[in-house]
Amino acid sequence: GAVVSQHPSRVICKSGTSVKIECRSLDFQATTMFWYRQFPKQSLMLMATSNEGSKATYEQGVEKDKFLINHASLTLSTLTVTSAHPEDSSFYICSARSGGRRDEQFFGPGTRLTVL
């Protein structure tokens, strides 16, 4: 399958700092990228949908000013968690939609964020 990378894979930060997570589709151009959050023993929760060159669409209950999404190109989307707090500690996963004839969605390996 197609490859999606995320960086960093793990980050520990102090409360109040901002953390940027990068998501890249390595061997295809992604029509759309998605950002999910997963708390322990829970399912993935969609946070926002990101299209290149336009503003992200946030799901209900997700603060757009706290979770800044930038989709600079067809292969790169970034999620910035601003002024992170311990309750933001979670597993953040991006995915990219391949589009085209075989339109599928591929996930990055995830970023585990721990806010102290």
Added chain:
Amino acid sequence: QKEVEQNSGPLSVPEGAIASLNCTYSDRGSQSFFWYRQYSGKSPELIMSIYSNGDKEDGRFTAQLNKASQYVSLLIRDSQPSDSATYLCAVSFKTIFGAGTRLFVKA
């Protein structure tokens, strides 16, 4: 009603048996359906996608879709201990996920 519903399990099957995972969805207009496998601490991995009614087979996996009943299933033949994971059903490209079914395959 939740948009995508799965039995959370755990579902326990002996090695070599067939594991059957089920999923129902509420949006009758949904066109795309996916099964993902997620190991603990890892991100989901796409196993199967299915778009039309009927069966789709890929190796030991068979996805079944019945749009009239709003039902999609995944069969795993000759289950192996390495199949033990949480299986997530997802609907549409906005990808609304079910809560997942934990599968245990006993050696």
